[in-house]
Amino acid sequence: MMKVGRNDSCQCGSGEKYKKCCMEKDMDESVEITIQDVLKIERMVLEKAFHFVKTPKYHQDIDESRRLFFNVRSDEELDMTSIEPVNSNNYMLWFLCDYSLREERTSPLHLFMDEKAEFLTENQQTIAHLLAHSHIALYDLIRSDEETGTLTLRNLFTFQVLEIQDEMLFSLSVEDVFFGLRITEFEENIFSVGDLYVYPEEVKENVLLSLKNRLVDPKAIVPPSMEELLKKKGYVFNHFQMMLDRSSPVKEKERTEPEEKTQVEKKPEKSAISFARAHFMVDDYEKAKQLLNDLNIVKFEKESNGEAIYAMSRTPARALAGEEDGIIHLGKRKLVFETKNNNCFEECRNNLGKKLKPYIKHMYDDVEKRRSFARD
Secondary structure (H helix, E strand, O other): OOOOOOOOEOOOOOOOEHHHOOHHHHHOOOOOOOHHHHHHHHHHHHHHHHHHHOOHHHHHHHHHHHHHHOOOOOOOOEOHHHOOHHHHHHHHHHHHHOOOOOOOOOOHHHHHHHHHHHHOOHHHHHHHHHHHOOOEEEEEEEEEEOOOOEEEEEEOOOOOEEEEEOHHHHHOOOOOEEEEEEEEEEOOEEEEOOOOEEEEHHHHHHHHHHHHHHHOOOOOOOOOOHHHHHHHOOOHHHHHHHHHHOOOOEOOOOOOOOOOOOOOOOOOOOOOOOOEEEEEEEOOHHHHHHHHHHOOOEEEEEEEOOEEEEEEOOOHHHHHOOOOOEEEEEOOOEEEEEEOOHHHHHHHHHHHHHHOOOOEEEEEEEEHHHHHHOOO
């Protein structure tokens, strides 16, 4: 570490004088630090790393990583103003720790450490190294201790059990939830950093199955480890959250065609179907829409709020007779089939999955007794 004078510019690149920036932290380097100190150092390291890559050279990487993380196609306009701060922070951490830059083929944080390691304190280097090698995973809540504020979690991939003290995580630790977390350890302190996702217990089996299917790399000659796959495709955790929230940061296109004339007589609105829903992730909207239009058990109804709405029947005969068994809502990133007819739910859900394969992927189901997790 090169020696810096008090009034010299700080070597971290902040533009501040050394005495007003990193000097105090350098002096305290030998002092035992708390989890709060670790989190402060972590934020400082991440801010410096992002400042380092936020240059014209990496504009394309930033744009592509945002689209990947928020599941937005290249032909769609990404609306960053609609993204909540917590989701923006989750993106920042994932981009710096996990995203592979096109030219360097390494993460921005790894590149930052290679280029600027001499300007970081020992603790900053250690924490940057831990973050760069961390990955997000799924965790189950085994128990919580209100007296100590300690949570006991189990990794749903490795089944490793660990104890963690985290005020934010503790406040969210209610029954019937599980978590997507990035957990690391510093000087025997275990803590989570960013990437906090809370999922309802009802979708656990479907999320695990979908994750395992999406994490498989069929082109790999030597199968990568689960840790490598989770790091490579950690963005899918945000996709699941978006599916549960039924949200997408895609800017709606302005209408160029004239509004349809209001009809004198309107058909009465059909009652909302809410007994059971099947949720699918849409990988190719146009192909899925084309296949739906070709099915003789599906009838197009209307376009509403950016969704194509169809009536679905179990058989062609029922479709011809105008007997509907469910409704399909097809959006750019999600498809939801809903029905009051419990007898046909599984049949119609499975039929849709087969007919529209590989352009949609089944995510999870919710039925009337679990409607609190069906967010409209």
